[in-house]
Amino acid sequence: MATKKTKKEYVRGGLRPDTDMFSLFAGLLQDEEGAVAREEIEVDPGIEMWVPPYHTDADKVVDPTGGGNTFLGGMALAMARGESVEEACAWGSVAAGFAIEQVGVPALGRDEEGRETWNCVRVDDRLREFKERIGMV
Numbered sequence: 001m002a003t004k005k006t007k008k009e010y011v012r013g014g015l016r017p018d019t020d021m022f023s024l025f026a027g028l029l030q031d032e033e034g035a036v037a038r039e040e041i042e043v044d045p046g047i048e049m050w051v052p053p054y055h056t057d058a059d060k061v062v063d064p065t066g067g068g069n070t071f072l073g074g075m076a077l078a079m080a081r082g083e084s085v086e087e088a089c090a091w092g093s094v095a096a097g098f099a100i101e102q103v104g105v106p107a108l109g110r111d112e113e114g115r116e117t118w119n120c121v122r123v124d125d126r127l128r129e130f131k132e133r134i135g136m137v
Contacts, residue, residue, distance in 0.1 A: 017050040051089035054097030054130055063103045070099035090136060094127045 074095030078088035106118040
């Protein structure tokens with residue numbers, strides 16, 4: 001289950017569950033007088049789940065390089081396969097978790113049954129465990 005973070009735990013900033021999306025995008029959509037064209041901004045009120053990062057222990061993070069890009073790749077793949085935004089975020093978190101566990105790319109391998117593994121872990125096993133941990137199942 002995700003825990004509420006305090007402001008100082010967000011060292012690099014970023015989106016949080018309480019982020020005001022209208023304020024975040026203010027200035028991007030303005031009329032000639034500089035007023036925000038709020039009717040142009042669409043926020044889906046049905047999406048309310050905060051999906052945390054896979055790793056919650058900083059000791060598991062070896063090298064964060066590429067974590068954001070890997071998150072976006074996992075998310076994009078899930079969305080291309082027709083998954084929901086929440087499910088796609090879970091895929092992205094798991095993918096990013098693999099990317100930041102070592103310097104360089106995750107180690108691709110095979111288990112004793114010949115199934116693909118990353119860093120000696122089956123991706124679908126990690127995704128299932130993550131979704132159970134955050135209450136998505």
